[in-house]
Amino acid sequence: MSRTLVVSAPGRANLIGNPTDLYGGAVLSCSVDLRARVRLEAAGELVLATEGRECEIRADRDLAPRGDLFDVARAVLAHVGVPELACRIEYASEIPLRSGMAGSTALVVSLLHALGAWLGRPLGPYELAETARRIELSLMKVMCGYVDHYMCTFGGLRYLDFRGKGIDRSDGEQPFATVEPLERWAPELPFVLAFTGVQHSSGAVHSPIRERWLAGDPEVVAGYERVGEIARAGKRAFLAGDFERLGALMNENHALQRDFGGSGESNERLIRAALAGGARAAKLAGAGNGGTIVALCREDGIAPVESALRDAGAAALYRPVVVPGVTLEAD
Numbered sequence: 001m002s003r004t005l006v007v008s009a010p011g012r013a014n015l016i017g018n019p020t021d022l023y024g025g026a027v028l029s030c031s032v033d034l035r036a037r038v039r040l041e042a043a044g045e046l047v048l049a050t051e052g053r054e055c056e057i058r059a060d061r062d063l064a065p066r067g068d069l070f071d072v073a074r075a076v077l078a079h080v081g082v083p084e085l086a087c088r089i090e091y092a093s094e095i096p097l098r099s100g101m102a103g104s105t106a107l108v109v110s111l112l113h114a115l116g117a118w119l120g121r122p123l124g125p126y127e128l129a130e131t132a133r134r135i136e137l138s139l140m141k142v143m144c145g146y147v148d149h150y151m152c153t154f155g156g157l158r159y160l161d162f163r164g165k166g167i168d169r170s171d172g173e174q175p176f177a178t179v180e181p182l183e184r185w186a187p188e189l190p191f192v193l194a195f196t197g198v199q200h201s202s203g204a205v206h207s208p209i210r211e212r213w214l215a216g217d218p219e220v221v222a223g224y225e226r227v228g229e230i231a232r233a234g235k236r237a238f239l240a241g242d243f244e245r246l247g248a249l250m251n252e253n254h255a256l257q258r259d260f261g262g263s264g265e266s267n268e269r270l271i272r273a274a275l276a277g278g279a280r281a282a283k284l285a286g287a288g289n290g291g292t293i294v295a296l297c298r299e300d301g302i303a304p305v306e307s308a309l310r311d312a313g314a315a316a317l318y319r320p321v322v323v324p325g326v327t328l329e330a331d
Contacts, residue, residue, distance in 0.1 A: 006330040007114035008037040011101035012151035013193050013285040013294050013320045015238075016250050017231025019206060019257070021145030021162050023213065025228030028182075028235055029147055030189065030320035031155045036093040036106035037329075038114045046082055048073045049090040057082055065140075072104060075139040076111040079131070084119060096316065098199035100284070100291025102148035104140075108132045109152040113326045126176040128326065129153040143206045148286075150177050155325025157183040159235050183322045187241045190297045192305055194274070196266040197315030198290030205287035209260045223256045247280030247296050254283030264289035270312055271295075277308025294320070 010031040017027035046057040048070045055070045057063065063078040065071045073089060091111065095103035109132045116122040123131060133149040136142040150160055161178040212220045230249045237245040254271070257263060263271075267288050274282035274295035285294040297305045306317055 003040075003042045004330060005040040005114055005118055005328070006037065007110045007117065007326065007328055008035040009106040009109040009113070009152040009326040010035050010155050010323050011095040011099075011103055011106050012148060013101060013191070013292065013318075014147060015191065015285075015294060015296075015320070016234035016246070016253055016283075017227060018147065018253075018284065018286065019145060019262070020224050020228045020231065021147035021160070022206065022210065023145075023224045023228070024163050024165055025224060026159065026161045026163075026231040026235075027147045028159050028231060028238065029151050030157045030191075031151060031323045031325070032095075032101055032193065032318055033321040033323050034094040034101065034318070035323075036091065036095060036103065036110045038089065038091045038107070038110040040114055040118050041088045041090075043086060043088040046077075046085045047088045049088060050092060057085075071140070072107050073111055075135050076108060076115065078139055079135050080112070080115045080119070085115075087118065089114075096195055098291070099195050100286030101193075101195075101318075102152055102286070104142075105132065105136065105144075105148040106152045108135055108140075109149065109326050113328070117328055117331060125153050125325070126179075130174070130176070143210060145206075146177055150179060151325070153325050154179055154181075155323055156181055157186055157189075157320075157322050159231075182235075182239065185239055187238070188299075189320050189322075190243070190299055190302060191320050192274070192279075192295045192297055192302060192309065193285055193292050193318040193320065194270045194295065194309040194314040195292045195316040195318070196270060196290050197313070198264070198266045205262055205264075205289050209262055212260075220260060223260065227253055227256055243280055243296065243298075250281035250283050250296055254281075257284060257288070262288050266290055267293055270309055270314055273308045273312030273314075274305050277301075277305040279305045292318075 279295040
């Protein structure tokens with residue numbers, strides 16, 4: 001019997017608190033209206049397809065990474081296992097590649113959820129987020145925290161608390177993140193996202209700073225403790241509609257990450273442009289050295305900020321939008 005299944009998951013923009021999801025902190029984050037999408041169709045063999053290319057998977061040895069467009073799917077299949085699968089797995093993404101909006105994670109979450117549904121073994125949302133993170137960290141060798149995986153799974157506007165999550169515990173001992181939906185009580189979202197056009201590697205940004213943190217560098221340890229405090233204060237300011245306070249906190253968040261070497265000239269150019277265009281604040285929306293920045297605009301001043309960002313060479317502009325997380329669109 002013919003069967004077709006479609007799953008999608010959104011990207012995300014971190015508004016404040018990042019990257020303390022790597023350090024037991026907290027992050028206020030919002031989805032973006034760009035999605036990765038996976039389509040499974042019954043077939044005689046297991047075939048991967050993306051961007052007009054195909055790759056047949058016959059055995060476990062075919063799941064070894066090759067540095068191509070199929071490595072994300074290979075990693076998910078390596079976790080799930082291939083003996084039971086006879087289907088065509090086609091995938092694509094609206095999220096720009098390596099743009100700092102969790103594009104690869106959205107694809108991992110979509111693939112994992114789709115395969116679970118296909119095999120009749122769906123994961124609950126918390127297990128889905130944690131498993132997706134484990135695949136990226138262990139199989140794809142990506143230095144990553146947790147916020148991307150939770151946001152691609154849950155979507156929406158969320159305050160996420162990662163206290164108790166750290167490298168000194170096995171996966172079975174790690175608490176789930178606390179996921180708090182804020183869209184019901186939140187004011188409007190006067191934010192603009194600007195993609196630098198520079199593809200980045202989050203691991204290349206995070207790894208050197210993480211090594212300093214693991215070595216007990218007092219500057220980094222104290223800095224990320226402060227960013228965790230900033231996230232909690234930012235949540236309060238956001239819900240109270242105190243955008244002056246929120247802007248000050250966002251700028252402090254970015255200054256700390258920039259001073260640790262976590263930004264980049266392409267990011268700083270757009271941040272300077274956003275502030276010159278009237279934004280209250282501007283900071284990294286993910287990791288630096290490219291990717292995307294987020295600007296907090298004044299209520300009547302979004303257009304001038306967007307104009308300034310275009311003039312400064314932003315490759316694309318987006319808005320954070322409250323949209324659903326991972327979704328089974330058809331089965």
